[in-house]
Amino acid sequence: MGSGARALIWPALAAALVAALVLVPLGAVTIRAGGFGGLRGGDLSALWFTLWQAAVSAMLSCLLALPVARALFRRRFAGRGPLISLLGAPFILPTVVAVMGLIAVFGRRGMVNAALGGFGLPEFSIYGAHGVIVAHVFFNLPLATRMVLHGWQSIPSERLRLAASLDFGPHEIQRHLEWPMLRSVLPGAFLAIFLVCLTSFAVALILGGGPGATTVEVAIYQAFRFDFDLGRAASLALVQVAICVAALTLTARITRGESFGAGLDRPLATPLGQGALLRMQDGLAILLATAFLLLPIGAIVVRGLPALADLPPSIWAATRISLTLATVSTLLTLALALPLALAAPRRRWAETAAMLPMAASALVIGTGLFLIARAFVNPTSLTLPVTLIANATLSLPFAVRILLPEVRTLQNDYDRLAASLGLSGFARLRYLTLPRLARPLGFSTGIAAAFSMGDLGVITLFSDGRTQTLPLALFQLMGAYRMDQAAAAACLLMALTFALFWACDRIGHHADPR
Amino acid sequence: MKKTLMLAGLLAASPALADEKPVLTVYAPEYFTSEWGPGPAIEKGFEAVCACDLQFVAGDVLPRVLLEGDKTEADVVIGLNTDVLARARATGLFAPHNEDTSALTLPIAWNDDTFLPFNWSETAFIYDKTKLANPPASFQELLDAPDDAYKIAIQDPRSSISGLALLLWVKSVYGDKAGEAWAKLAPKILTVTPGWSEAYGLFTDGEADMVLSFTTSPAYHIIAEEDDTKVAAIFPEGHYFMTEVAAQMKTTDTPELAQSFMDYILSEAFQGMIAMANWSYPAVIKEGFLPEGFAALPRPEKTFFYTEDEAEALRVPALAEWEAALAH
Structure with a gap:
């Protein structure tokens, strides 16, 4: 039992650190405010809108992910690997960039309305609650698809062969393989997406079309920036944390750590589902998902590419800073995520700690950290470390969420074997854990890196006015009327973010022994 | 270990200043300090006449001052909007600007003795x-x-x-x-x-x-x-x-420098570059302050x-x- 306790040191440390990062700043803001402030009538309707749009967005993303992931798993075609990577792109796009891409496709002057107009059909408007949901599905369908696809890939090929030899039709496969797999993967995916949509800010404002689509995060922003009502901001932030914990408890009840048993890692000789109808169905799912996810990205490229050469030299300095920040904060994320994910199947606290940052308001964390830092040093001297820590913490939940289902499978399948071989500590990590988790590790590393490239939420209070990151430069260009150059910067940001994500994802793919 | 080193390296990348010149710390909005904002021209222009080092701190100006209270590092703040002036004034942290507001050429009357407009639209x-x-x-x-x-x-x-x-x-x-x-x-x-x-x-x-x-x-x-x-x-x-204003802090440790920055705001050098750097009207319009296309805008x-x-x-x-x- 001694080694068991020792194995918990790292996850306990990581959990304590993350919980401290989320809760201590909230505490600092509350103390500064002299207690929690009362909520307003408008805050309740914001809460209601936040909850239902997040639930619907998460539900739709998960439902749509099922046929897409199934199709990607069943079919083999040229370019399948790159396509799977590419379909992950929307999830890692900086919000404002993605919204511009969506508007280019679904907006008044977008392709969809041009096509509708061509057929004499009425105009479709993206602005309103449904627009917010379309955008959230656009962002999160990639995450759900990848999580379900990883689920499919973790089913040993022996089980699929057995299914084939028993002449299972699609319904039997669904019942005996897909459904049990989904019960371990889907609640987590739903939870992650629900929590992302919970703290939606720019999407809700730009596509929401007005105050009817106000989220809690918008209310926090208003309380903080315009009313300087720290007490109310703290109360609202606490509401977000409470929703997060409630959602976490609920999904934990639904999730089953289903295990198909360990396999021999043999490749799948004949993919499942060979009927013509199934082929057509899969082809259609892949085609529609590709169009929905990649057209907006194409629009951003088309818009940004012409001005790429006009970008000022300072953009390259900003690019260097962003890349360095992304690299270091990704390492930090991994150092926190791996111990937490490995402990999470048996220790509920590890999962809760890992998911907490998702519900944290970037604005409140930033303000709290500022208040704490100011007691000791000049906050502007901390611009970079604070940005690093904030980025690492905010991408932690995704990393852990992606790792968790496969960690469960790994522990169910290999714990006894590892114990009987006396495999523990570093050797276990090196020969068992890391190789078997290579695929989700690569994916979550890619996501963490991409997040740190795009995020600028926490930095504003700590800004020293000199450290310019790529997203900040993008906003400054927009703020100075330079919309063409801003589009080019957005294009550059997207390309770099995707390159980072792709490199990590591919490394994980190649390191997978299967 | 490696991480610590990288952190240290990143920290060192933010410029440290070794010379002896007095420092004037100016809080400004995020847009100010980029090469597309007015910050760089203001910094260059003021440093040419003040024998000092002007350092901008860019971000949320008022929230930051409110959080810092009388321990604020700011000597001067610039870029506040009129909607937050009541809250800013209530802090009691700002000192009179001591400028002659009759020099302003605004379309409205402005005789506030604390907040000094530097541009408008x-x-x-x-x-x-x-x-x-x-x-x-x-x-x-x-x-x-x-x-x-x-x-x-x-x-x-x-x-x-x-x-x-x-x-x-x-x-x-x-x-x-x-x-x-x-x-x-x-x-x-x-x-x-x-x-x-x-x-x-x-x-x-x-x-x-x-x-x-x-x-x-x-x-x-x-x-x-x-x-x-x-x-x-x-x-x-x-x-x-709409206007943006500047103000000096009561808590400044370099009151002369802060005051000379307030003077600089109404100088020809400052007001003459606002139109092109800020795409708004300068608070003082004189001959030659507005480029041709600007002067012809309908009013x-x-x-x-x-x-x-x-x-x-x-x-x-x-x-x-x-x-x-x-x-x-």
Whole structure:
């Protein structure tokens, strides 16, 4: 039992650190405010809108992910690997960039309305609650698809062969393989997406079309920036944390750590589902998902590419800073995520700690950290470390969420074997854990890196006015009327973010022994 | 270990200053310090005359000062908007500017002894005259136009200063009837963005026919892009005044330097570059301060402005009217 306790040191440390990062700043803001402030009538309707749009967005993303992931798993075609990577792109796009891409496709002057107009059909408007949901599905369908696809890939090929030899039709496969797999993967995916949509800010404002689509995060922003009502901001932030914990408890009840048993890692000789109808169905799912996810990205490229050469030299300095920040904060994320994910199947606290940052308001964390830092040093001297820590913490939940289902499978399948071989500590990590988790590790590393490239939420209070990151430069260009150059910067940001994500994802793919 | 080293390396990358010159710390908004903002020109110009080192700290100016209280590092703040002046004044942290406000050439009377305006403009709807055949000739025409006549992008008054200025604009024109005005405007609003940039992007991409911006916005297109198609719809009812101000801190440890910066704000060097660096009118307009395209911009006949107490009193009820009209 001694080694068991020792194995918990790292996850306990990581959990304590993350919980401290989320809760201590909230505490600092509350103390500064002299207690929690009362909520307003408008805050309740914001809460209601936040909850239902997040639930619907998460539900739709998960439902749509099922046929897409199934199709990607069943079919083999040229370019399948790159396509799977590419379909992950929307999830890692900086919000404002993605919204511009969506508007280019679904907006008044977008392709969809041009096509509708061509057929004499009425105009479709993206602005309103449904627009917010379309955008959230656009962002999160990639995450759900990848999580379900990883689920499919973790089913040993022996089980699929057995299914084939028993002449299972699609319904039997669904019942005996897909459904049990989904019960371990889907609640987590739903939870992650629900929590992302919970703290939606720019999407809700730009596509929401007005105050009817106000989220809690918008209310926090208003309380903080315009009313300087720290007490109310703290109360609202606490509401977000409470929703997060409630959602976490609920999904934990639904999730089953289903295990198909360990396999021999043999490749799948004949993919499942060979009927013509199934082929057509899969082809259609892949085609529609590709169009929905990649057209907006194409629009951003088309818009940004012409001005790429006009970008000022300072953009390259900003690019260097962003890349360095992304690299270091990704390492930090991994150092926190791996111990937490490995402990999470048996220790509920590890999962809760890992998911907490998702519900944290970037604005409140930033303000709290500022208040704490100011007691000791000049906050502007901390611009970079604070940005690093904030980025690492905010991408932690995704990393852990992606790792968790496969960690469960790994522990169910290999714990006894590892114990009987006396495999523990570093050797276990090196020969068992890391190789078997290579695929989700690569994916979550890619996501963490991409997040740190795009995020600028926490930095504003700590800004020293000199450290310019790529997203900040993008906003400054927009703020100075330079919309063409801003589009080019957005294009550059997207390309770099995707390159980072792709490199990590591919490394994980190649390191997978299967 | 490696991580610590990298952190140390990153920290070292933020410039450390070794020379002996006195430092003037100026808090400014984020947009100020980029090479596209007025910050670099101000820094260069002031350092040439002050034998000091001007350091900008860019970010949320007032929230930061409010959080820091009397321990603030700031000697001077620049770039505050009029909507936060009541809250800023209440802190008691700001010292009088000691400048002669009769030198200001604003369209409204300004005799505040603490906050010193350095630029100004007015709210206006901008449109592309090659795309919009029948632009509204007045605010009333805009309201009475059919619902599908124009699609306008505006900013959220809860997160954006220009969005709040629109609320006050509508209030200035329509007073007690502002709620009805919003109800008429609501179907023409394409969407409400968190900040000015996103809305303006929607306009330049052709997604919105009109955008809430400033009477001075066309100057950028005329001068920097040689494009005279973007124009402001000038309404006979009047437009709402917007200004950014500067103030010196009571807590400064270099009061002479702070005062000489306040003097510098009204100098020809500073005021002469505002038009091109900030795309707004300088607070003091003299011969040659405005480039040709700028000077030729159409001017509204009437400019509205609420005092900070009036604006503070109007804000909450006006916001409620706005929310009621636009929530659907």
